[in-house]
Amino acid sequence: MSEAKRPRLAVWKFASCDGCQLSLLDCEDELLTLARTVEIANFPEASSAITEGPYDLSLVEGSITTAHDAGRIIKVREQSRHLVTIGACATAGGIQALRNFADVNDFISAVYASPQYISTLATSTPISAHVAVDYELRGCPINKDQLIEVISAFIAGRKPAVAAHSVCVECKRRGTVCVMVQGTPCLGPVTHAGCGAICPAYRRGCYGCYGPMETPNLASLAQQWRALGENPREIRRALQTFNAATEPFRKESEAHAD
Amino acid sequence: MPDETASVQTATAPPSKAMKAVISCDALQALIAALAADYLVLGPTVRDGAIVYEEISDLSQLPAGWKDKQDAGKYRLERREDDAIFGFAVGPHSWKRFLHPPVETLWTGRRDNDGFSIAPAAGEPRKFAFIGVRSCELHAIAIQDKVFIGSPYADVGYRARRQDAFIVAVNCAEAGGTCFCASMETGPEAKNGFDLVLTELLGEARHDFLVDVGSDAGAALLGRLPHRSASDADVAAKAAIIAQTRARMGRALETDGIKELLQSSPNHQRWDDVAARCLTCGNCTMVCPTCFCTTVEDHSDLTGNTAERVRKWDSCFTLDFSYIHGGSVRETGSSRYRQWITHKLANWIDQFGTSGCVGCGRCITWCPLGIDITEEAAAIRANPMTAAGGQHEGT
Numbered sequence: 001m002s003e004a005k006r007p008r009l010a011v012w013k014f015a016s017c018d019g020c021q022l023s024l025l026d027c028e029d030e031l032l033t034l035a036r037t038v039e040i041a042n043f044p045e046a047s048s049a050i051t052e053g054p055y056d057l058s059l060v061e062g063s064i065t066t067a068h069d070a071g072r073i074i075k076v077r078e079q080s081r082h083l084v085t086i087g088a089c090a091t092a093g094g095i096q097a098l099r100n101f102a103d104v105n106d107f108i109s110a111v112y113a114s115p116q117y118i119s120t121l122a123t124s125t126p127i128s129a130h131v132a133v134d135y136e137l138r139g140c141p142i143n144k145d146q147l148i149e150v151i152s153a154f155i156a157g158r159k160p161a162v163a164a165h166s167v168c169v170e171c172k173r174r175g176t177v178c179v180m181v182q183g184t185p186c187l188g189p190v191t192h193a194g195c196g197a198i199c200p201a202y203r204r205g206c207y208g209c210y211g212p213m214e215t216p217n218l219a220s221l222a223q224q225w226r227a228l229g230e231n232p233r234e235i236r237r238a239l240q241t242f243n244a245a246t247e248p249f250r251k252e253s254e255a256h257a258d
Numbered sequence: 259m260p261d262e263t264a265s266v267q268t269a270t271a272p273p274s275k276a277m278k279a280v281i282s283c284d285a286l287q288a289l290i291a292a293l294a295a296d297y298l299v300l301g302p303t304v305r306d307g308a309i310v311y312e313e314i315s316d317l318s319q320l321p322a323g324w325k326d327k328q329d330a331g332k333y334r335l336e337r338r339e340d341d342a343i344f345g346f347a348v349g350p351h352s353w354k355r356f357l358h359p360p361v362e363t364l365w366t367g368r369r370d371n372d373g374f375s376i377a378p379a380a381g382e383p384r385k386f387a388f389i390g391v392r393s394c395e396l397h398a399i400a401i402q403d404k405v406f407i408g409s410p411y412a413d414v415g416y417r418a419r420r421q422d423a424f425i426v427a428v429n430c431a432e433a434g435g436t437c438f439c440a441s442m443e444t445g446p447e448a449k450n451g452f453d454l455v456l457t458e459l460l461g462e463a464r465h466d467f468l469v470d471v472g473s474d475a476g477a478a479l480l481g482r483l484p485h486r487s488a489s490d491a492d493v494a495a496k497a498a499i500i501a502q503t504r505a506r507m508g509r510a511l512e513t514d515g516i517k518e519l520l521q522s523s524p525n526h527q528r529w530d531d532v533a534a535r536c537l538t539c540g541n542c543t544m545v546c547p548t549c550f551c552t553t554v555e556d557h558s559d560l561t562g563n564t565a566e567r568v569r570k571w572d573s574c575f576t577l578d579f580s581y582i583h584g585g586s587v588r589e590t591g592s593s594r595y596r597q598w599i600t601h602k603l604a605n606w607i608d609q610f611g612t613s614g615c616v617g618c619g620r621c622i623t624w625c626p627l628g629i630d631i632t633e634e635a636a637a638i639r640a641n642p643m644t645a646a647g648g649q650h651e652g653t
Contacts, residue, residue, distance in 0.1 A: 030560060037561055148560065151560065152559055152560050156558045158558065163553075163578065165575075166540060168541045169544060172360070172540075172541065173570065175360075177310065178624055182307055182333060182334065183332075217537045219534075220534065221626075
């Protein structure tokens with residue numbers, strides 16, 4: 001591939017912890033190949049050498065929590081041929097979307113010594129609530145193999161091979177014994193695959209980091225959690241984490257009061 | 259079936275397919291060691307609170323003294339009061355994961371000066387020896403044989419793994435809480451499809467195994483082990499164990515006319531009832547020893563110079579499974595559960611000549627919600643579709 005034809009890559013940060021961008025830097029085996037295959041044109045987390053747009057592929061991490069960012073994402077979209085969101089913040093609003101369930105001013109006054117300096121929106125919203133998104137990669141954080149798959153797919157002009165079924169399929173493929181059938185509440189049956197089913201492999205229930213799977217039946221799962229002895233408060237808290245603002249998790253979590 | 263009179267052969271006669279022998283626990287260890295010279299030996303072992311199938315090299319790795327307590331959506335290991343090695347039913351794994359692996363690279367393609375070249379998946383598969391295959395599992399393997407190598411378009415990978423496999427079966431002395439092989443006529447007695455079959459004979463003064471021979475390879479291996487001819491009492495003990503297991507099935511499934519029953523119930527109201535519970539997670543299909551569906555993923559690397567085709571277990575409970583241009587054919591949970599059970603218990607008969615269900619009970623035990631195929635089939639039967647009843651609005 002000639003130098004002139006290398007696709008131009010940009011990586012953007014909004015409200016987030018930077019963990020998903022770090023997943024890209026964690027691709028140690030692929031990083032040199034990536035740097036040869038694409039021009040890393042704008043990636044402040046990795047390099048201060050920033051060149052102007054337009055960009056062929058923008059990876060966007062983080063959610064929209066300020067008026068400033070709501071304006072900035074529109075400019076990112078304008079400069080990007082393809083825009084892919086990476087991680088739970090960018091695709092679902094992230095853990096910071098817990099503010100959507102309460103009054104953000106209460107959080108501000110509880111957390112900051114000088115709340116008058118804080119200028120923020122009442123909600124945390126995913127990128128897709130503001131601009132058109134070409135692809136959403138789930139996870140908190142994202143899986144680096146899936147990230148390479150998505151980048152490779154966009155370079156090749158093909159569909160990424162990323163499944164939207166439950167975590168259970170990944171558990172069974174790797175031979176993990178189901179923790180839920182052994183009595184441990186697990187969100188795996190309603191959670192989007194992609195992590196490789198890490199938690200159940202270590203005998204813990206799934207935390208739902210990848211958000212809802214394609215056809216989640218939250219009401220049925222919550223009923224089974226009750227049968228396993230979980231109380232409504234625990235069910236609500238389990239659903240109100242990194243993907244709390246996704247419609248299936250939000251709706252079911254609000255059905256379980258203290 | 260072996261001739262009953264053969265049981266009085268002397269131990270000095272060379273073992274034949276008609277022979278019934280008795281071996282000790284030490285001889286079972288010798289059997290594992292002998293197989294390990296030529297095979298990857300796989301057998302039941304305790305891991306993560308369950309009995310799973312993994313590589314074993316020693317008798318001590320088998321789950322002696324354990325039993326499994328199973329019910330719909332529930333599985334617990336408990337200690338037995340004796341040291342039975344095979345005193346459990348079946349666990350979450352089936353032999354499918356070795357003969358039809360969950361993830362398999364089919365080929366790799368590389369761009370080169372002449373265009374591109376295609377290389378088959380790397381590495382020769384190791385020969386498998388399975389220890390402790392149950393009758394329902396032998397039937398499941400026979401069903402997958404039909405699927406993968408029963409037509410002119412054979413799956414070459416499966417055929418190689420299957421042809422090389424050495425199977426040591428075990429007659430079940432315990433029926434699990436979700437077992438119903440007696441209903442499906444697939445057990446509990448292993449009748450064919452094995453090289454050797456063991457029946458564990460456990461009493462106050464004995465712990466040994468009656469061995470029936472199912473192949474020349476099995477006879478040859480038995481000949482290398484210390485053994486004696488089985489007595490009439492040993493043979494009677496085996497029959498008593500099988501009769502007792504048959505009488506203790508945790509579940510039953512009425513199979514009379516089930517093909518017509520399900521095929522005439524596409525709009526039964528029960529499908530919505532089960533869909534309210536069903537998580538569409540796919541666990542039932544993953545643990546089923548006969549479910550064979552796969553998806554194929556094509557990957558290209560960053561440089562675009564290498565591509566590979568990977569086959570993975572798939573499930574009729576995913577949206578992608580029925581995706582055609584414009585969307586998925588089976589959007590609802592009711593349509594997906596209906597597809598699975600109707601294929602398994604009815605359409606399979608049209609397609610392959612047998613039921614797709616062997617009554618192992620895994621789909622019942624390992625459903626996180628405990629949805630029970632025997633209960634759902636019974637509910638359809640209890641309220642068959644007529645012009646007046648059983649209808650719903652469709653899916």
